Amino acid sequence: MPGIRMTEEARPPRRERVRERQRREMLEAALRLFSEKGYHNVTMHEIAEGAEFAIGTLYKYFKNKEDLYRALLLETADEFHAGILKAIEEKEDEIDKFRNFVRTKAELFRIHLPLIRLYFSETYGESFNLKSGLDSEIRRRHDESLKTLASVFESGMKKRRFKRIADPYSLAIALDGITTAFLFQWIEAPECRPFPEDPDAILDILFKGLADR
Amino acid sequence: MPGIRMTEEARPPRRERVRERQRREMLEAALRLFSEKGYHNVTMHEIAEGAEFAIGTLYKYFKNKEDLYRALLLETADEFHAGILKAIEEKEDEIDKFRNFVRTKAELFRIHLPLIRLYFSETYGESFNLKSGLDSEIRRRHDESLKTLASVFESGMKKRRFKRIADPYSLAIALDGITTAFLFQWIEAPECRPFPEDPDAILDILFKGLADR
Amino acid sequence: MPGIRMTEEARPPRRERVRERQRREMLEAALRLFSEKGYHNVTMHEIAEGAEFAIGTLYKYFKNKEDLYRALLLETADEFHAGILKAIEEKEDEIDKFRNFVRTKAELFRIHLPLIRLYFSETYGESFNLKSGLDSEIRRRHDESLKTLASVFESGMKKRRFKRIADPYSLAIALDGITTAFLFQWIEAPECRPFPEDPDAILDILFKGLADR
Amino acid sequence: MPGIRMTEEARPPRRERVRERQRREMLEAALRLFSEKGYHNVTMHEIAEGAEFAIGTLYKYFKNKEDLYRALLLETADEFHAGILKAIEEKEDEIDKFRNFVRTKAELFRIHLPLIRLYFSETYGESFNLKSGLDSEIRRRHDESLKTLASVFESGMKKRRFKRIADPYSLAIALDGITTAFLFQWIEAPECRPFPEDPDAILDILFKGLADR
DNA sequence: GATGAATGAGTTTTCATTCAT
DNA sequence: GATGAATGAAAACTCATTCAT
Numbered sequence: 004m005p006g007i008r009m010t011e012e013a014r015p016p017r018r019e020r021v022r023e024r025q026r027r028e029m030l031e032a033a034l035r036l037f038s039e040k041g042y043h044n045v046t047m048h049e050i051a052e053g054a055e056f057a058i059g060t061l062y063k064y065f066k067n068k069e070d071l072y073r074a075l076l077l078e079t080a081d082e083f084h085a086g087i088l089k090a091i092e093e094k095e096d097e098i099d100k101f102r103n104f105v106r107t108k109a110e111l112f113r114i115h116l117p118l119i120r121l122y123f124s125e126t127y128g129e130s131f132n133l134k135s136g137l138d139s140e141i142r143r144r145h146d147e148s149l150k151t152l153a154s155v156f157e158s159g160m161k162k163r164r165f166k167r168i169a170d171p172y173s174l175a176i177a178l179d180g181i182t183t184a185f186l187f188q189w190i191e192a193p194e195c196r197p198f199p200e201d202p203d204a205i206l207d208i209l210f211k212g213l214a215d216r
Numbered sequence: 217m218p219g220i221r222m223t224e225e226a227r228p229p230r231r232e233r234v235r236e237r238q239r240r241e242m243l244e245a246a247l248r249l250f251s252e253k254g255y256h257n258v259t260m261h262e263i264a265e266g267a268e269f270a271i272g273t274l275y276k277y278f279k280n281k282e283d284l285y286r287a288l289l290l291e292t293a294d295e296f297h298a299g300i301l302k303a304i305e306e307k308e309d310e311i312d313k314f315r316n317f318v319r320t321k322a323e324l325f326r327i328h329l330p331l332i333r334l335y336f337s338e339t340y341g342e343s344f345n346l347k348s349g350l351d352s353e354i355r356r357r358h359d360e361s362l363k364t365l366a367s368v369f370e371s372g373m374k375k376r377r378f379k380r381i382a383d384p385y386s387l388a389i390a391l392d393g394i395t396t397a398f399l400f401q402w403i404e405a406p407e408c409r410p411f412p413e414d415p416d417a418i419l420d421i422l423f424k425g426l427a428d429r
Numbered sequence: 430m431p432g433i434r435m436t437e438e439a440r441p442p443r444r445e446r447v448r449e450r451q452r453r454e455m456l457e458a459a460l461r462l463f464s465e466k467g468y469h470n471v472t473m474h475e476i477a478e479g480a481e482f483a484i485g486t487l488y489k490y491f492k493n494k495e496d497l498y499r500a501l502l503l504e505t506a507d508e509f510h511a512g513i514l515k516a517i518e519e520k521e522d523e524i525d526k527f528r529n530f531v532r533t534k535a536e537l538f539r540i541h542l543p544l545i546r547l548y549f550s551e552t553y554g555e556s557f558n559l560k561s562g563l564d565s566e567i568r569r570r571h572d573e574s575l576k577t578l579a580s581v582f583e584s585g586m587k588k589r590r591f592k593r594i595a596d597p598y599s600l601a602i603a604l605d606g607i608t609t610a611f612l613f614q615w616i617e618a619p620e621c622r623p624f625p626e627d628p629d630a631i632l633d634i635l636f637k638g639l640a641d642r
Numbered sequence: 643m644p645g646i647r648m649t650e651e652a653r654p655p656r657r658e659r660v661r662e663r664q665r666r667e668m669l670e671a672a673l674r675l676f677s678e679k680g681y682h683n684v685t686m687h688e689i690a691e692g693a694e695f696a697i698g699t700l701y702k703y704f705k706n707k708e709d710l711y712r713a714l715l716l717e718t719a720d721e722f723h724a725g726i727l728k729a730i731e732e733k734e735d736e737i738d739k740f741r742n743f744v745r746t747k748a749e750l751f752r753i754h755l756p757l758i759r760l761y762f763s764e765t766y767g768e769s770f771n772l773k774s775g776l777d778s779e780i781r782r783r784h785d786e787s788l789k790t791l792a793s794v795f796e797s798g799m800k801k802r803r804f805k806r807i808a809d810p811y812s813l814a815i816a817l818d819g820i821t822t823a824f825l826f827q828w829i830e831a832p833e834c835r836p837f838p839e840d841p842d843a844i845l846d847i848l849f850k851g852l853a854d855r
Numbered sequence: 856g857a858t859g860a861a862t863g864a865g866t867t868t869t870c871a872t873t874c875a876t
Numbered sequence: 877g878a879t880g881a882a883t884g885a886a887a888a889c890t891c892a893t894t895c896a897t
Contacts (some may be wrong), residue, residue, distance in 0.1 A: 043256045057883045062868070130865060142404060168424040169417065173398075177421045180397020181390045188389055191355060204382065208390045211381040212425015259891055261859095270858040281892065292886085469682045471868055474880095483879045485873085494871065570831060594850040595843065602827055603820045605848045609818020611812075617781060630808065634816045637807040638851015685887060696862040701889065 026064055026093060029054045030075050038117035040073060054172045068215045084144040086111050091151050097159040098206070104152065105182055105202035120190070149175045174209075181205055239277055241290050242267040252331035255285060275386070289351055293333045297357040299324050304364050310372040317365065318395055318415035325399045333403070362388045389423075394418055452490050455480040456501050464543035468498060503566055505544045511571040512537050519576050523585040524632070530578065531608055531628035538612045546616070575601045598634075607631055657727060665703055668693045669714050677756035716779060718757045723783040725750050730790050732817070736798040742792065744821055744841035751825045759829070788814045812849075820844055 032053035036045040047068055064070035090107035094100045103197040112119060122141070152175035158164040169177075182205060245266035249258040260281055264271040264417040278284035303320035307313045325332060335354070365388035382390075395418060458479035460473040473494055477487040491497035516533035520526045538545060548567070577603035585591040595603075610629060671692035675684040685705055690700040697835070704710035729746035733739045749760060791814035798804040808816075821844060 016297070047868080048866085051884095058868085059870080059884065063881075068867070097342065113887055166424065169421050173417070176397045177394045177418075180393045180395075182393075184389045184393020184396065185386075186282055191351075205390075208387065209423070210381050210425055211379065212423055260893080261891075270894095272858050273856085275893070277856080353864095431727075444676045451838055473872080474870075477880095484871095485879050488872070489878080522888085564830075572643065592850065595847050599824075599843070600847065602823045603844075605818045606821075606823020607816045608819075609823065614815055631810070634808050634813065635847070638849055656889075686888080690863095697888095698863065698890080699861055702860075707888070 010038075022064075023053075025056070029056065029061060029071070030078070033075055034121070037072075037121050038074070042121070043117075045083075076118070076122060078143045079115055080122075080144055083111050083115055084148060087148045088151060091155065097155050097162075097164060099153075100155050101178065101206055102202040104178075105205050108182055110179055111184060112131055112190070116190065129211055149179060152178060178209060181208060235277075236275075238267075238269070241270065242274060242277055242284070246284055246288055247330060247334070250285075250288070255334070289331070289335060292328055293354045293357055296324050296328055297361060300361045301364060304361075304368060306327055310368050310375075310377060313368050314365075314391065315415040317391075318418050321395055322415075323401060325403070330387050330404065362392060364374070365391060391422060394421060448490075451480075451482070451486075455482065455487060455497070456504070459497055459501055460547075462499070463498075463547050502544070503549060503574075505541055506567045506570055509537050509541055510574060514577060515572045518572075519580065521524055523588075523590060526581050527604065527632055528628040530604075531631050535590070535612060535628075536607055538616070542616065564625060575605060578604060587632050604635060607634060661703075664693075664699075668695065668700060668703055668710070669717070672710055672714055673756055673760070676711075676714070676760050681760070686710075689793050715757070715761060718754055719780045719783055720752055721762075723787060726787045727790060730787075730794065731770070736794050736801075737805060740817065740845055741792050743817075744844050747821055748825060748841075749775040750794075751829070755829065788818060791817060817848060820847060 032055075032192040034051045036049055036053055039045075047061060049059055050071070054061070054062070061071075086107055087104065091100045092104045094103050118161065149172065153171040156165060156171035156174045160167050160171065168174075170195060185205060220404045228402070242263065246258070249262055249266055252258075260274060263269055264274040267274070274284075277289060299320055300317065303316045304313045307316050335407045362385065366384040369378060369384035373380050373384065381387075398418060455476065457473070459476045462475055462479055464510070465471075473487060474484055477484040480487070487497075491500060512533055513530065516529045517526045520529050549590065575598065579597040582591060582597035582600045586593050594600075611631060668689065671686070672689045675688055675692055678684075686700060687697055689710070690697040693700070700710075704713060725746055726743065729742045730739045733742050788811065792810040795804060795810035795813045799806050800808065807813075824844060
C-alpha cells in the first residue's frame with residue numbers, strides 16, 4: 004500500500020520540520036524577552052510561556068538556560084557574519100565592496116538590533132565559561148570579517164587605487180569602527196538622525212582626508 | 217567640658233571623611249568583584265566581605281544593589297568624561313587637541329578597563345529603570361564629548377586647517393569610533409598588539425585620505 | 430476462514446507468553462538500574478530505555494513506578510521464600526533441615542543480592558502505603574519461614590534431640606539472626622571473608638554451647 | 643567596666659549555645675519527618691517549617707539536604723556506639739559485659755528507633771558518594787563494637803570460662819546477630835511480644851547449647 | 856551606629872504521567 | 877497496540893534585604 008509507505012517515509016522530514024519550527028518559536032520568544040528585560044531578568048518559565056510551550060518542552064530543546072542563550076547568540080552571529088562576508092565578496096570593485104559592506108552591515112544591524120543590544124549587554128560576566136566560550140566564537144567571526152576587509156584594502160593598494168596611509172588591518176579596524184560608531188549613534192537615538200544608509204558619507208571620511216594641503 | 221565640645225565640633229568633617237573613605241572601599245570591592253564575576257554573579261555579602269564591612273553597614277551606604285552599581289558606574293563615568301574634556305581643552309592647537317584626546321582616552325581606557333568591560337557587559341537589561349536611567353546619564357556625558365570634539369573640527373574648518381569633507385559632528389563620531397575600535401582591539405587581545413598610545417597613527421587615517429589622486 | 434480462527438485461538442497463549450517475556454525484561458532492567466543507582470535515582474525513562482521499550486509501553490505493564498517496584502520486590506520475595514520453605518521441607522532429619530536452610534539461604538542471598546540490598550535500602554519511607562503494604566507482605570513470608578523453623582525445633586525437642594533451652598520460636602529467630610548476621614558480614618566485605626557456605630560452622634554456635642561446665 | 647566586659651566575654655558562648663539549640667531543633671524536626679515519610683519524601687521546606695525556621699536559616703546550618711542527613715545519621719551513630727562500648731567496658735566480669743551489652747543495645751534501639759529504621763531504609767542508593775561515605779563510617783563503628791565483643795570472648799576463653807566452639811570474632815557476629823534479630827522482631831511487631839529486656843534469655847541461647855548429649 | 860542572623864520570594868531544573876498519532 | 881512528545885507540579889537551593897541586639 005503506497006499510501007502508508009508514503010506516510011511512513013514522509014514522517015522523519017515532517018517531524019524534523021515541526022521540531023525546527025518549534026525551536027525557532029522558542030528562540031524568538033527568548034530573544035523578545037531577553038531584549039525586553041535582560042538575560043538575568045527572564046525566567047525559563049517566562050520563555051516557555053512566551054513561546055506557548057510547557058516548561059518541560061523547553062528543556063527538551065535546550066538543556067539549560069545558558070545553552071538556549073548560546074544557541075540564540077551563535078546562530079545569529081553566524082547569519083550576521085555570513086551576510087557581511089557575502090556582501091564584500093559579491094562585488095568586484097574595491098570601493099563597491101566597501102559600499103556594500105557598509106550598507107549590508109547597516110541592514111543587518113537593523114534586522115538584528117535586539118540581539119546586538121543583548122550581546123553588548125550580557126556577554127560578559129555570565130561565569131567565565133560562557134563569556135570566554137561565546138566571546139571567542141563571536142570574536143573569531145568578527146576577526147574574519149576584519150581580515151577580509153583588510154585584504155580588500157591590500158588589493159586596492161596594490162592596484163594603486165588607495166594610498167598606503169596605514170597598514171590594511173588597521174584600516175579595516177578603522178572602517179569597521181566608524182561604521183559601528185554611526186550605527187550605535189543611530190541605535191541610541193534613532194529618532195534624531197536618519198538611519199545611515201548612505202555608505203558614501205561614511206566612506207568619504209576615510210577617503211577624502213581632512214588635511215588641507 | 218571642652219573636650220566633648222571639641223569632639224562634637226570636629227565630628228562632622230571627620231565623620232564625613234571616614235564615611236567617604238568607607239564608601240570608596242565599598243565601591244572598590246564591588247568593582248573588583250563585578251569585573252571578576254559579573255554583576256549578577258556577585259552577592260551583596262561578597263561585596264560586604266570584600267570591603268571588610270558587615271552587610272548591614274553596606275546597606276547604610278547604598279540602599280540596594282542597583283543603587284551601588286549605579287553609583288559605581290556614574291562616578292567613574294564622571295571622572296572619565298572630565299578627563300576627556302580637560303584633555304581637549306587644555307591644548308590650544310586643534311591637532312594637539314585631537315592628539316591629546318586620543319592619548320588621554322587610551323589612558324583612561326587603560327585605567328578604567330574593568331569598569332568599561334562591566335559597562336559594556338551589564339548595563340543593559342537590568343530592568344528598564346536601570347538601563348534607561350543609567351544609559352541616558354552616560355550617553356549625555358558621551359554626547360557632550362562628541363560636541364566638544366565637533367566644535368574643534370568646526371574651528372579647524374573655519375581656520376581652513378581642515379577640509380569640510382563632512383559635518384563636524386559626523387567627524388567627531390568618526391574620530392571617536394576609530395579610537396574606540398582600536399582600543400577594543402587592544403582590550404580583546406592585549407598580547408597581540410601594543411597598547412595604541414601613538415595618536416598620530418590613528419589621526420593619520422582621518423587626515424591623510426585614502427583616495428589616490 | 431480457518432486461518433484467522435486459528436490465529437485468534439492461538440493468540441491468547443502466545444500473547445500471554447510474549448507479554449510475560451516483556452514484563453520480565455522490564456523488571457530485569459528495573460532491578461539492574463535500581464541496584465546500581467537506588468530507586469529514587471532511576472527514572473521511568475531509563476527503565477524503559479534499559480528494557481528497550483517505549484515509555485508508554487512500560488506504563489501498559491505497570492500502572493506507575495511504585496507498582497513496578499512492588500512487583501519487583503514481591504515476586505522476588507516469593508521466589509526467595511519458596512526456596513527457603515522447600516529447603517527445610519525437602520530433608521527428613523532435623524539437623525539436615527537446618528543445614529539445608531543455612532546453605533540455601535546463603536545461596537538465595539547470593540543470587541538475589543542486588544534485590545536484598547535494594548530492600549534494605551529503599552523499602553521504608555516511600556509513603557505509608559508502600560511501606561506498610563510491602564513490608565507486611567514480606568514480613569508475612571518471613572514469619573512463615575520462622576514458624577516453619579520453629580516447628581523443626583519443636584519436633585527435635587519432642588524427639589529429645591535438642592534441649593529445651595528456649596522456646597522454639599525464639600530459637601528460630603536466633604538461627605535466622607545468626608545466619609543473616611554472617612551473610613551481611615559477607616555482603617559488606619566480601620573480599621575479607623569467604624562466602625559462608627558451611628552451615629556447620631554456623632550451627633555449631635547454636636548447638637555446642639559456650640558454657641564450660 | 644566589668645559589666646560590659648562580662649557581656650562581651652559571655653557573648654560567644656551564648657551565641658554558641660543558641661546555635662547548638664537551633665541545630666538540634668532542626669535535626670529533630672528532620673528526624674521526625676524522615677521517619678514519618680522517608681528521606682526522599684520530605685522537602686527542605688517541610689523540615690524548615692517543622693523546625694519553625696525559614697528555609698534560608700536551615701541552609702545556614704546545613705549546606706544541603708544530604709549534609710543534613712549525614713549529620714543526623716553520623717551524630718546518632720556516634721552516640722549509639724559510644725553507648726555500646728561503654729556498656730561493655732564498664733563491667734568487669736565477661737558475662738556481665740555481655741548482659742550489659744544486650745541490655746544497653748536494646749535500650750539504645752528503643753531510644754534511637756526512628757533513626758535505626760531510617761538507616762535501614764534509606765542508606766543505600768542515594769548516589770554512591772553518600773552511600774559509601776556514610777556506610778563506611780557507620781560500618782567502621784560497628785566493626786569496632788564487634789572487635790570489642792570478640793576480645794571479651796577471647797578473654798573468657800583464656801580464663802577457661804567459655805569453650806572454644808568458634809573463633810571469637812564469629813561469636814561476636816553471632817551474639818550481635820541474635821540480639822539484632824530479637825530487636826527487629828520487637829520493632830516490627832512491638833505489640834506482639836514484650837521488649838526483650840532480659841539479656842539472659844538471649845545469652846542462654848548461646849551459652850547453653852542445643853545439643854542433647 | 857554597626858552588626859549579622861534570619862527571612863522567604865523566586866529560580867532553575869527534573870521526571871512521573873498522559874494521550875494524540 | 878505501541879509510541880514518545882508534551883506536560884506541569886514540585887523540589888532544591890540562592891540571595892537581596894530587614895531588624896533586633
